[in-house]
Amino acid sequence: MQKIYLIVALFVLGGCSKQLTEDPRGLVAGNAAISNMAGLESALTGAYGSLMVPWESGFTTVSQIAMTMGADDLTTHPGSNKEEFREFDLFKVSSLNSRMTPIWLGCYKTIQSTTNIINNYQAVQDGSEANIHAIVGEAYFLRGLCYYWLTRCWGEVPIIPTAEYTPDLLQIKKSPVADIYKQIEQDLAAAEQWVADKKRDPGRPNKGSVKALLADVYLTEAGWPLKNAAKYAQAAAKAKEVIDNKAVYKFDLYQDGFLKIFAGGTVEDVFTLFTRGQWSTYNSFYGLSTMPENEGGWSDFFPELKFFNNFPAGSRKDATFSTEFTVNGNTIPWQNVTTRHPYYKKFRIQSGDPATYMSNNPVIMIRYAHVLLIYAEAQARATGTPDADAYAAVNEVRHRAGLADLQAGLSGADFAAAVVTERAWEFAGEWNRWFDLVRLEMVESANAGKDPGDLQPLPGAITHEHYHMPIPGNDALINPNL
């Protein structure tokens, strides 16, 4: 019988259920994750990170270039594997076009991270108020930036109030564009207060960056679809704040070679996303993406011929486009490459192996030239008469491009139109032109009279409906309210 007692004892011993309680070692879990400064900073790093996951999320892939191909400064290969790119150029974008996904996901992912910071930073137990504000200010800036991209690309999109998942979010409705801009303005106003004059790192905003973005936002609000003309004055005023304090913010036009701006790290950077290359963060639209197949490139994008031909000659044109290519030791002109087009030199890799899709090039989101030209256009449109500062701003850009001063005494409308054209040249290929055409309702006219060597949208293909992209199909299938 003793043995039986032994067995009973063994059974009882086995019953300890303490072993069944989890101890999640090494897991960053729950609200504790952002209860201190280091955690808050880590969450902000993650927010930036979602803007730079190549092919998946954010701006380090060719997505934003593809999505703005409806403009006259960008087109793509008529054959090859470029079907999805052509959809944008030919104005028949399917909701399944996967080139849209990185921007859609990247912006919402960053909105999730920044909303988490904004809603929960008060729980942080350590750190000075200034340091916390610096972090939260950047979070507001990023969230404003992301909603700005979303509404410009898709128009009405949902505003997500919380980072925590609740099932009702699966039925959330789209917000009117005006509400989205209200949200953007609020975020950027908060950012303006808390972001310091000095950038904490080259890849972060300072107060000047926030103001510059806000000026751009106002300029866009003044145009289609809101057409709130009162915003021109706000845009001009905000841009002026940056111009007047450019020494404080360490911004200026870079004068030592136009091309070098695109390698990043110059005074021209107002807000730039940096990448490191080498399988961590990297930029994939510099390099192969912008090279013709004759050089082993992918021929993803290049300028339309009419745009190229109309581009005023000078050092800026030379720095903007590649017109000659070296193939097997021979130099061939652009007319002889497979696609019979020049390519964008801006996005060539300037040092190291150019034939790669993985480089440490920057994604320049806002540069000082933007600020100058926002001011010039907005001032002229706001008051109806360009002032001396407006002329000074546009001429500063023109001088650097090797162009003469803009004709004096132009009417407000003519001056603004000239600035818009200047913007087209200055920011050629930098996904700026499309948004200008949309807010000024010029998409149809800009696409009229294309060079026969370019892809031709079918007659009647372009309407205001095409000013916005279809909501990505996967999400629209899950939430029919989209």
Place this chain on the structure above:
Amino acid sequence: MQLTLFSQSAAGRYVPCRKRIPRLSAKTVLIMKLTAFLITIAFLQVHAAGHAQTVTLSRQHSSLENIFKEIRKQTGYYFLYTDEQLSGAEKVSLDVKNAPLQQVLDLCFRDQPLTYTIDNKIVIVKRRPVIPLPQPPPVVETPVKGSVTNEKGEPLPGVTIQVKGTSNGVVTDAEGRYIINVPSGNAILIVSSLGYDKQEVVVNNRNEIGIVMKTMAAGLNELVVVGYGEQKKGSLTNAITSISTKSFQDQPVNRLDQVLQGRAAGVQVTNAAGSPGGAVRIRIRGANSINGENGPLYVVDGFVGAEFFAINPDDIESIQVLKDASATAIYGSRGANGVIIVTTRKGSKEGLKVNFTSRFSTSEVINKLDLLNAGDFATTANAHATATGTTPPFTAAQVDGFYKNGGTDWQREIFRKAPAQEYLLSLAGGNDKSGYFISGNYLNQDGVINNSFYKRYTLRSNINSKLSDRVSTFLNITGSYSTAQNVDIPADGPHSPLAQAITWSPTVPVRDANGKYTVADPVSSVFYNPVALTTEQLAVTDRMLANAIGGFRVELLPGLTFNLQYGANYLQYENKNFAGKVVNSNSAIANVRNNKEVRLQNTNMLNYRKAFNGGHNIDLTAVVEYQQSTYKYTYAGASNLTYESFKWDNLTQGTAGSPQSGYSKWALFSLVGRANYDYQHKYLFSAALRRDGSSKFRKENRFSYFPSVSAGWVLTEEAFMKQQQVISYLKLRGSWGLTGSEGVGPYSTISSYSNRIASFTNSTFQTGIILGNIGNPDLQWETTEQKDAGIEIGLLKGRLSLTADYFVKDTRDLLLNEKLPLYLGGNTITRNVGAVQNKGWEFSVEGTVIDKGPVTWNTGLNFSFLRNKVTSIGATSQRIFDPNTRRIGGGMSPQSEFVIMPGQPLGAIWGLTYLGTWKPGDKDNASEYGAVPGDARYKDVNGDGMIDANDYSVIGTGMPRTSIGWNNTLSYRSWTLNLLFQGLLGFDKLNYNKAAAMYHGGDAREATHMDILNRYIPGVNETSDIPAFSSTNRNFTQSSRFLEKADFVRLKNVSLSYDIPKAKLKNTVGVKLFVSATNLFTITGYSGIDPEANSSAGDIRQGIDYGSYPNAKTYTGGITISF
């Protein structure tokens, strides 16, 4: 009924006296007959006359009535009978002279259903009794006793012994003894017991008879290992398939999955990757779970959750596949996907036995895609350029050159003939008290894709010993080391040598003039050199496994045993990766990840087994078990390696990435109880209950109960079935039970963050956090309810056996990883939503077709039919897409290819319906879609003039509905031929290999597939449904255009062995020689390389084939030496 009385009158005339008697019940009739009889006797008493009369009579076919008349005439005897009695009488032929009356009457009545008695000159005709009437006093019964044993001389309790022709029967007691009374010395005993051939024994005046029973061919008496115990096969009430080692002997199997493939009904084995040591999918009765692992639970010698890859098939003694809930519920939360119990070999009592086998083989890929040669490719690429208005990439002279000189056949460059060798050695020995089994195995197998290989070493030592009469112990230790290189091809295109081989231009040489790899294909693929991907990109996994299980078995009281077992499993594996500059955008990278998993198990088991007199048998089991698993990893990587050749061996020489590490742990505590009862092996009952507590769930959901019940009825044990000879065994059984699945990893109830890197300069990065898994505190077990009904039939003395099962498996509270929409961050949340149903039939036949002289032919055929259906996915959404975010095929699929929707099978394929090309007459219609004639046309489901996400629907399923296996063994003298056919039917596959080679999308800019030659060419070939070259064409590969039926049947194995008779070798050694071929031919309509291969792990993702490692044709030769 008519009663006729003949009476003799003085005048010699008779007066028939007829009287109508109404039809009455049988009993009344009998009484009346008797009454009439007595009255008649009394009435006729006076007419009695002399006896010794003789009769002379000659009649042919005369009626009895006429004969009676004649006899009455000659003798004066009266006859008393009814018309009814005579109506059943036979005609009679007689030829007698002066024969005594009694003799004549005997002749008359000899073959009649009648008999007679004579009373006082009256012959009374009576019915001959069918059952002997009790009136003859019973023969004095004599007792016969003895004992019944099996062929080994072991006593057999519970054997039924019956006297033939009577209902008299007894059952042997615990010592196999019996005692039975027999009516005569000539009596015959019918001796029967489940699992033994029925015998008839003539008593032959013996009073002590020892009976030896012969085991039936069907092996019903074998002890079958079940969960936490053993049971006789014949007394099982659940669906268990046993795989005998005979069915794979002499075949070149080197992994457990190859043993299971095609040999067991209800078990579906898919070689998703044909690489040596590559991924394989084993499913028992379908897949229940979307989230969790659907593979069965492996129990090796009692260790729960063993690693199947480390099992050396040569060590296997037996395999049991537990399928229905009554078999698997004993494993509770781990049994939902079926259980495979492997028992390894033990020592032999007969002294040392040595077995040595070596095998050599060569393999080649089973098929290749039909790709363009260099000349046709260049011509086609030029046509593409001309059609879209770009400069043709090739000059006319270059094209001519390619036609003349050929180009690169990339498939030939990456595929090769791959050799393999395997050596197996085993030693078994021991004595009455102890036994040992020691085995070693070395396998070195090259894959058919260049530079891929698998090497494995296993070692096993099984020791058992009887410490005393009541205590025994065992210790089984196995160790395995394996290394696999490049056997798992990544499913994304850029790094798959196969995906690149089918999209690289044949016009590009493998190497440039300097002998270096060509870096880029300027015309077609945008990614890496296929051959370089086999040599400059390495993915190596080294695994080290040590498993030990041992314990004591104590017999506490007769029938009561206690088992104590401890098990430990140590798995250490290292994943090493390297990519050189040429395959990695000019930067060499390497990384190494070290993983360690330690699993511990303690099992305490009490078992009580008793056979009571009268045929009641019980078997009670109680178990307490604790298991835990701890997993840790560390990871380091670097890019920009200074010295490529160092690979992962010196990461300091490069730019370091973030180091990583992680930890997780789970534990499971279980209580189990089971009772089996049977009455005379005829009525079988079993019930079990398991309670599991898992660390993965929060307290309120932590514990769950898994009950099961089953019953069986062995009809052949019933008396009414004992007399027939056709059906030797017939059992009906049914079961019901619940099993569970944890289905989630540890810490799933906790919201957590994951890592994400960002850069703030162009030379550094930081690691931040983003919201990751959304914790769901309400998570609970996934529960599977299974019902099963089965029939087992043995025919022709067990030579032919049939088993059929019908089952319904309903899985509820399905754990689902749902990917939230991208606007919510695309995070994953795990929830208990939805339900899946698997139902189907299994059918297997095993039999000896020929067993004559030297020739035998054994065959086993099994079919499984499975219907898998999602019955619900909860209220929140209509459909849930595969949450896996891989970019298969460089963005070939704009949406997830697989969807979970009510009414559809798990992993239904989601796509557009392809309608062919727009034809010239459709011009206006086409332009609505921005297309021109010759462009691809898709079904616009919602008719909005756009082809987009709203036009997708379910177009197929990747989950096979039917699996077939047919195994044949033919032997003639020393020759043995084995043929194994295997097939999977009723499923579809997205042939992305072909799509990539002809759609001008993703990562390939030109078409390489032969079919492109048949494309639509305006004005030339306008009937083709292969789209023309055009700038407006939009191809969607995720459509019915590239969806194909993937059904196949293949000759999985054919092998021939020759056993050199020992006599020829002076009885010293046994030598067996064999040759075999695997995957010799495949019958399929699938146009890809291999219908069985698929690209992604997970049951819902079976329907896609893109660059996946195809199966190989293998030819093997070998020898086995034993002494």
